[in-house]
Amino acid sequence: LRHSSTRYVLCGRFFLNHDATKLQLHTNAPNPFLVSLGDLGESKDCNDTKQLFSGTTDCFKLAREFLDGFETKFDVVGGNHDLEGIDEFGTDEENLKAYLEHLGKETPQFCHEVAEKTLVVGLGSTAFRTAQYTSHEVSIDRAQLEWL
Numbered sequence: 363l364r365h366s367s368t369r370y371v372l373c374g375r376f377f378l379n380h381d382a383t384k385l386q387l388h389t390n391a392p393n394p395f396l397v398s399l400g401d402l403g404e405s406k407d408c409n410d411t412k413q414l415f416s417g418t419t420d421c422f423k424l425a426r427e428f429l430d431g432f433e434t435k436f437d438v439v440g441g442n443h444d445l446e447g448i449d450e451f452g453t454d455e456e457n458l459k460a461y462l463e464h465l466g467k468e469t470p471q472f473c474h475e476v477a478e479k480t481l482v483v484g485l486g487s488t489a490f491r492t493a494q495y496t497s498h499e500v501s502i503d504r505a506q507l508e509w510l
Contacts, residue, residue, distance in 0.1 A: 394434045395476045397484060398425075400441025417447030417457055417490070422464035429465075437472045438465050440486025442493070442500050454489050471506045485510075 403421035415421050429436045438444075444461055451457040462468065470486030489501035 393476060395474060395482065396429065396432055396434055396436035397482060398429065398436065398438045400439045400486065401443045402438070402441070403443070416443045417445050417461075418450050419447070419460055419464065421447070422461055426464055426466070435474070437474060437482075437484060438467065438486070439484040440470050440488070442487045442490055442497060445487065445490035446497070448491065454491050457490070458488055469506075469509075470503075471509055483510075 401416065402425040403416035403418070425438070429438070440458075440461060445454050445457045447457045447460070451460065458470065462470070470488055472482075472484045474482045476482050485502045485506045487500040488503040488506070490497050493499050493501050
């Protein structure tokens with residue numbers, strides 16, 4: 363997506379691990395904005411802990427460091443695997459709290475005005491363990507739907 367004074371970059375699933383390569387955001391636009399589309403970490407042991415990496419505090423810290431490295435405004439759409447820290451957190455609520463805290467978010471959803479009459483809106487998954495059918499579904503809670 364592009365506007366004459368703004369560049370938007372949408373990034374798909376990063377599947378970060380500790381060997382993540384630094385990417386660069388090249389733009390001379392005055393108002394760049396980066397959006398990650400969730401599933402920040404790999405669903406395997408990436409740091410020799412014998413635990414899944416995705417959805418962990420280490421994963422969130424690495425993702426934040428990675429995104430901060432672009433030196434531009436960003437936000438994250440939470441994916442179902444971003445709440446997969448089952449070895450570290452006992453509930454989806456605890457996992458979501460850590461996710462929000464480490465990524466500097468107040469809520470799973472966001473809305474950013476990136477240009478005149480142009481909004482980028484994101485909703486994030488809020489359930490993994492408690493998903494109605496399977497942990498592989500994305501679950502948007504009622505609070506986000508009402509926020510829309």
